[in-house]
Amino acid sequence: MNTEARLLAVLRKVNKDIPDDPDTDLLSAHLIDSFDMVRLVSDIEEEFDIELDPEDIVPEHFRSVKAMADLIVAYSKGR
Amino acid sequence: MALTTVTDYLELTAAKFPAKVAFADATREMTFSELRTEARRVASVLLGLGLHHQPVAVFLDKSAVCIAAFLGALYSGNFYTPLDTAMPESRIQKILTTLQPAVVVTDEAHEDAAKAFAGEAKVLTYEAMMRPAADEAAVDAAAQQVIDTDICYVLFTSGSTGTPKGVIISQRSVLDYVCWFADTFCIDAQNVFGNQAPLYFDLSIQDVYLPIITGSMTQLLPQELFSFPAKLMKILLEKRVNAIMWSPSALCVVANMKGLRVKERPDLCLVAFCGEIMPVKQLNLWRDAYPQARFINLYGPTEACDACTYYVIDRKYSITETLPIGKPCKNTDILLLSDSDKKITPDEIGRIGELCIRGTSLACGYYADAKKTQAAFVQNPLNTAYHEIIYRTGDLVHYNERGELMYDGRKDFQIKHMGYRIELGEIETAAGSLAGVDANACVYDAERDRIHIFYVGKTDEETLKHGLAQLVPHYMMPGAIHHLAAMPLNLNGKIDRTALKEQVKEA
Numbered sequence: 001m002n003t004e005a006r007l008l009a010v011l012r013k014v015n016k017d018i019p020d021d022p023d024t025d026l027l028s029a030h031l032i033d034s035f036d037m038v039r040l041v042s043d044i045e046e047e048f049d050i051e052l053d054p055e056d057i058v059p060e061h062f063r064s065v066k067a068m069a070d071l072i073v074a075y076s077k078g079r
Numbered sequence: 080m081a082l083t084t085v086t087d088y089l090e091l092t093a094a095k096f097p098a099k100v101a102f103a104d105a106t107r108e109m110t111f112s113e114l115r116t117e118a119r120r121v122a123s124v125l126l127g128l129g130l131h132h133q134p135v136a137v138f139l140d141k142s143a144v145c146i147a148a149f150l151g152a153l154y155s156g157n158f159y160t161p162l163d164t165a166m167p168e169s170r171i172q173k174i175l176t177t178l179q180p181a182v183v184v185t186d187e188a189h190e191d192a193a194k195a196f197a198g199e200a201k202v203l204t205y206e207a208m209m210r211p212a213a214d215e216a217a218v219d220a221a222a223q224q225v226i227d228t229d230i231c232y233v234l235f236t237s238g239s240t241g242t243p244k245g246v247i248i249s250q251r252s253v254l255d256y257v258c259w260f261a262d263t264f265c266i267d268a269q270n271v272f273g274n275q276a277p278l279y280f281d282l283s284i285q286d287v288y289l290p291i292i293t294g295s296m297t298q299l300l301p302q303e304l305f306s307f308p309a310k311l312m313k314i315l316l317e318k319r320v321n322a323i324m325w326s327p328s329a330l331c332v333v334a335n336m337k338g339l340r341v342k343e344r345p346d347l348c349l350v351a352f353c354g355e356i357m358p359v360k361q362l363n364l365w366r367d368a369y370p371q372a373r374f375i376n377l378y379g380p381t382e383a384c385d386a387c388t389y390y391v392i393d394r395k396y397s398i399t400e401t402l403p404i405g406k407p408c409k410n411t412d413i414l415l416l417s418d419s420d421k422k423i424t425p426d427e428i429g430r431i432g433e434l435c436i437r438g439t440s441l442a443c444g445y446y447a448d449a450k451k452t453q454a455a456f457v458q459n460p461l462n463t464a465y466h467e468i469i470y471r472t473g474d475l476v477h478y479n480e481r482g483e484l485m486y487d488g489r490k491d492f493q494i495k496h497m498g499y500r501i502e503l504g505e506i507e508t509a510a511g512s513l514a515g516v517d518a519n520a521c522v523y524d525a526e527r528d529r530i531h532i533f534y535v536g537k538t539d540e541e542t543l544k545h546g547l548a549q550l551v552p553h554y555m556m557p558g559a560i561h562h563l564a565a566m567p568l569n570l571n572g573k574i575d576r577t578a579l580k581e582q583v584k585e586a
Contacts, residue, residue: 016541027303033553034306038335054309054337062307 003048003076004069010043011065022066027059037062044068050075083227084250086154089115089291096268101290102143103318104299109143111294114150116213121151121184123213124203126221128182131156134233134446136180136200138162138171138193141278141299144205146287148184149232149278151208153250156221158230160245161279164189169509169550170243171196174235177245177447184208227251233446234281236381237502237555245446246281252384255439257288259408263389264349264373266322268294273320273345275300275329282354282498284385285324305329308338315345322349324377326498327357334361339368353377353386354498356486359396366392378404378486381500382442382455382470387411388484403483404476412437413484414469415476420460425482433490434476435459435469442470494523496530499554503530506557509550510534513543518566520574521557524583531583532557535566 001009004022011018014036018026026032032040037057045051050072061071082088089111092101097112109117125135135152137159139145145161152159160178162171175196185193186205193202231250235243260266266289274297276282286297298318304311311333315323330352333339350365350372357376366374379386390405407413415423415432423432437459444452459467475487494501503521510519515538522531534543540560548556561582567575 027306032306034302034329034332037306038332041336052337054341056309057336058307058310059303 003072004065006047007044007065007069007072010047011040011068013043014040018065022069023064025063026065027063032062044072048072048076083254084153084222084225084229085231085253085288085291086118086150086222086225088254089118089150092291092294096294099268099294100296102146102297102299104142105301107143109147111290114143114147117144117147117209118150118154119213119215119218120211121148121205121208122154122218122221123211123215124208125151125155125157125182126214126217128201130181131221132229133157133182134178134180135159136162136175136178136183138164138183138185138189139205140164140189141274141301143299144186145278148205149287150291151184153225153231154218154222156225156229158232160233160235161277163277163279164192166279166552167549168196170552173242174245175200177235177242178233179447225250227254228443230443234279234381236500237505243505244448244451246381247443247446248281248381248384249443252440252442253284253288254292255410256384256386256408257285257292259410260285260386261289261293263409264322264351264375266293266295270295270322270349271318271320272297273300273315273318273323274298275305275323275325276354276498277302280354280499281381281385282324282326305332308333308336309341309343312338312341312345313343315347316343318345320345321347322351323347324349324351324353324375326354327352327361328355328497330365331358331361334364339364344368347372349373349375351375351377353379355495357402358398359400359402360398362392362396362402363398376402376404378484379440380436380470380472380474382472383411383436383438383440384442387436387438387440388413390483401485403479403481404486405483408440410438411440414459414461415478415484416460416471422461423478425478427478428480429477431475431477431487434472434474434484436472437467437469441468488525494525494530496523496528497554499552501530501555506530506532506547506551506555509555510543510547512550513538513546516543518574520566520576520579522576522579522583524580529558529583530555531559531561531579533561533563533566533579533582535563 093111093115100108101111101114102109137148149159182201183193183197227250231253233245274286289295374392376390377386378388388404390403414435459469473490506521515536517536519534567578
């Protein structure tokens with residue numbers, strides 16, 4: 001499974017309504033809120049075996065599936 | 080001359096610090112002088128409509144303008160109820176049915192939405208209210224007639240029959256609590272508070288009233304920021320926020336998402352929390368990050384104006400310990416009553432009783448609901464000589480060996496979830512109103528802070544979730560939905576909640 005598909009599975013555990021479209025703005029559509037974010041960060045770290053810097057947990061990196069996938073890929077490469 | 084009303088304080092503070100910012104949000108910084116001017120314009124329009132001692136519903140985003148609208152209601156001798164722009168319409172309808180306001184104050188951006196639910200109430204926009212100059216003499220005359228037992232606001236909390244209860248708080252209750260807060264924690268014009276709580280939640284009361292009383296400032300923070308602690312902390316630093324009073328859930332989000340490990344953090348001297356139990360694990364992360372700050376655990380129901388007991392954290396706690404709720408705030412008396420309404424004294428260490436409150440902070444009851452008022456606001460059973468009302472919180476507490484109050488839990492089905500007080504019955508009533516839901520029951524898993532809903536009927540989980548989201552606020556949404564073939568019943572033919580709780584535990 002590629003990063004995006006694995007990420008979608010993680011996201012849908014938090015909210016089943018996350019759409020397939022990787023460019024949908026999940027934040028302005030209120031598909032992710034602050035309580036989801038706590039779980040999402042720890043689920044992503046576990047699934048991809050990475051540790052996100054707090055400075056990277058910003059809206060720009062979590063706005064869409066694509067933005068999150070890019071962040072995960074950058075972390076995976078940096079190891 | 081003694082100051083007895085909120086606007087007495089605003090007049091004084093606006094004269095003292097006219098050009099200082101009182102409230103700021105993402106789009107506007109409002110000085111004390113502007114706050115006074117704009118509030119008086121709102122008041123002038125309300126007086127022009129002949130309103131006196133009437134509820135003014137305020138339907139605005141959390142903003143400086145929203146607070147000016149609140150104060151406008153007070154200048155005119157009326158009182159306010161905040162309606163959140165994110166509240167489901169069905170909840171707003173229920174509030175309006177109870178409140179029957181003559182006017183709804185909104186802005187141009189929300190005017191259409193307000194007109195859709197306002198019914199008979201007149202919808203006024205803030206923009207239009209700002210155009211005419213205030214009739215200053217009329218506003219002064221109205222403000223001078225206000226007495227300290229007049230209502231300041233009515234806040235709606237969750238009610239078990241599905242109808243929210245409107246808690247009526249007087250001006251003197253607000254001043255009693257906020258002046259106590261300012262004195263006890265030495266709040267002055269140097270303080271900048273970062274507000275987290277919505278304005279319809281009484282956790283925001285000190286954020287709204289401390290500036291008016293002390294000349295401090297409050298920076299209103301949008302809810303979305305709490306998803307991104309690094310950004311939140313950076314903004315707090317930029318805005319020079321040095322004090323916060325947040326819900327434990329919000330503090331935990333920041334701690335759990337490593338917000339305390341970022342380099343750019345505000346210099347906080349006061350971290351206060353109220354509304355639910357603060358987990359020690361996250362508290363310790365905050366204390367490590369801010370070793371110089373004072374940490375305060377406050378406790379209190381909306382019916383006693385935000386907080387009635389407090390505990391200044393003065394020792395180390397291990398994660399298996401729970402924090403005390405401490406001792407009564409000044410000018411508040413706490414009674415612990417046993418099942419037979421006998422007083423439990425601090426010597427009776429560990430004995431559990433119901434926490435009851437006596438004092439100026441008490442609400443004047445529930446709006447347009449004499450029956451519920453009489454059930455909760457009762458004659459002090461320890462006093463048979465004269466009329467004296469206490470509020471029965473339904474919270475169970477005991478004294479520890481240091482004489483500090485310790486919280487044990489709710490007497491009934493009411494729960495605390497994400498800082499909000501929720502009657503599970505309200506969610507059940509809402510779910511039960513949906514097509515294809517034959518029976519349902521909610522149980523609360525306190526250990527995991529999760530609401531579970533169990534239901535039987537034709538509808539699927541997704542449809543139920545969607546339907547429910549239209550009826551109850553986000554914080555009341557169950558974290559887990561269980562579709563059952565049949566509802567377990569006990570011997571009396573009632574839903575067997577114990578069995579459902581077992582099922583939650585096993586899950």
